[in-house]
Amino acid sequence: MSSILVYVATQDGKIKRSSLEVLSYCKRLSEENGLSLEAAVLDADPARFTDKIASYGPSKIYAVKNPAFSNHLASALLEGLSSLISKINPRLLACASTESVKEVIGALGARHNAGVIPDVASFAIQNGSVNAERPVMSAKVLSKTSSSSDLVLVSVRSGSYDAVESPAETTVETIEFDFETAALKSLLKEVISSAGDKVDLSEAEVVVAAGRGIKDEQGRKLIEDLADSLGAAVGASRAVTESGLFPATLQIGQTGKVVSPQLYFAVGISGAIQHVAGMANSKVIVAINKDADAPIFQYATYGLVGDLFKILPLLTEQIRTYKAS
Ligand SMILES: Cc1cc2nc3c(=O)[nH]c(=O)nc-3n(C[C@H](O)[C@H](O)[C@H](O)COP(=O)(O)OP(=O)(O)OC[C@H]3O[C@@H](n4cnc5c(N)ncnc54)[C@H](O)[C@@H]3O)c2cc1C
Structure with a gap:
């Protein structure tokens, strides 16, 4: 009853960066509130992730093992997390707001009679309640939500906190999770990534996003060249995905x-x-x-007013020269 449990999501053999952000923040939260911090990883081979998770400072890691977790099906994740909640009885379950978590968090909350606060930008524990801020209405409004349930489930938007290593003495408990794969009504046979061998947009550290201003194939090439020089993922506005210059999967x-x-x-x-x-x-x-009056400059840390067809080739060349040296 005195722990924070963080579910650490994995994909394609890697821990999701957004999960490490949540784990880092919960380390601080647990210390401030005198709670213990525990982490859970659910995978066909969870042992391969425990060293990395330990470097973010949980006192215990539950390495929950079953081949069903590798097929990304919601029912396996729901059963796995549900059995952990019953076993550990945490005060708070915190997760990154991944697609899988979005699919199961409501059902998990209903099953355990928990307060559910999904997709938050920040949260804290105050006077025994979990208080959170959630961007709503296209992030125009921040809604303040609070839950004083015995168990609260929180999912956190990617990028809300920094991932900072903070190693501690960690024990690992391996749980051979008993889940009847034969009972599954659907099976995932293959995942075809639209990113191919390119950088995955949702996990990328650097994104180069194109808008209508790129106009045509020439502009598209300039975007791809800049992204390539930075090792960045390419994104796009809806104007550009609708024009067919970039696929809809890249729309931000x-x-x-x-x-x-x-x-x-x-x-x-x-x-x-x-x-x-x-x-x-x-x-x-x-x-x-x-356009110096474009609204994007209100959000920009740095603004360059000028013709992208002149700026991008120079920028890409400078980055390549810098990297080569
Ligand atoms: C319900 C709804 C949902 C939507 N969802 C999304 C969404 O998810 N994502 C999204 O992106 N949009 C979305 N839209 C569309 C959104 O409202 C805008 O229409 C869209 O984002 C505009 O894209 P843009 O900035 O590329 O194009 P524009 O608004 O046309 O802007 C183009 C910019 O390029 C600049 N420019 C032109 N030429 C050059 C040049 N040579 N050098 C430098 N700059 C140049 C111009 O000054 C201009 O500022 C949605 C709209 C609705 C109604």
Whole structure:
């Protein structure tokens, strides 16, 4: 009854950065509130992640093992997390707001009669309650939500906190999770990543996003060259995905992906609120736009007013030269 449990999500053999952000913040939260910090990883081979998780300071890691966890099906995750809650009885379960967590958090809350606060930008424990702020209405409004349930489930938007290592003495408990795969009504046979061998947009540290200002294939090439020089993922505004220059899977915004990289380039993007809803959490925003009054400059850390067709080749060349030296 006195612990914070953090569910650490994994994908393609890697821990999700957003989970480490939540774990780092919960380390601080647990110390401030005299609670213990525990972490759980659910995977076919969870042992491969425990060293990395330990470096973020939980006192205990539950390594929950079953081949069903590798198929990304919600029912396996729901059963796994549910049995952990029954076993550990934590005060708070905190998770990164991943697609899988979005799928199961409501059912998990209903099953355990818990307070559920999904998709928060920040949260804290005050006077025994969990208080959180959630961006709503395309992030135009911050809603304050509070729960004083015995168990509270919180999912946290990516980029809300920094991932900071803080090693501590950690014990690992391996749980051979008994889950009847044969009972599954659906099976996942194959995952085809739209990112291919390119950097995955939702986990990228650097994103180069293209707007209508790129106009055509020539502009598209300039975006790809800049992204390539930085090892960045490419994103796009809806104007560009609708024009067919980039696939819909790269759209960032209210009806696209939400990203929170360390560095976000908005190139030829005006800064409509529906786009900003998907990238406002980026740490450093660089806007390149020929219109000095474009709304994107209100969100930018650095602004370059000028023609992207002149700026991008120079920028890419400088970055390549710098990297080569
Ligand atoms: C319900 C709803 C949901 C939506 N969801 C999304 C969403 O998820 N994501 C999203 O992006 N949009 C979304 N939109 C659309 C959104 O409202 C905007 O229309 C869209 O974001 C505009 O894209 P843009 O900034 O690329 O284009 P524009 O607004 O046309 O801006 C183009 C910019 O490029 C600049 N420019 C032009 N040429 C150059 C040049 N040579 N050099 C430098 N700068 C140049 C211009 O000054 C301008 O600021 C949604 C809209 C609705 C109604």
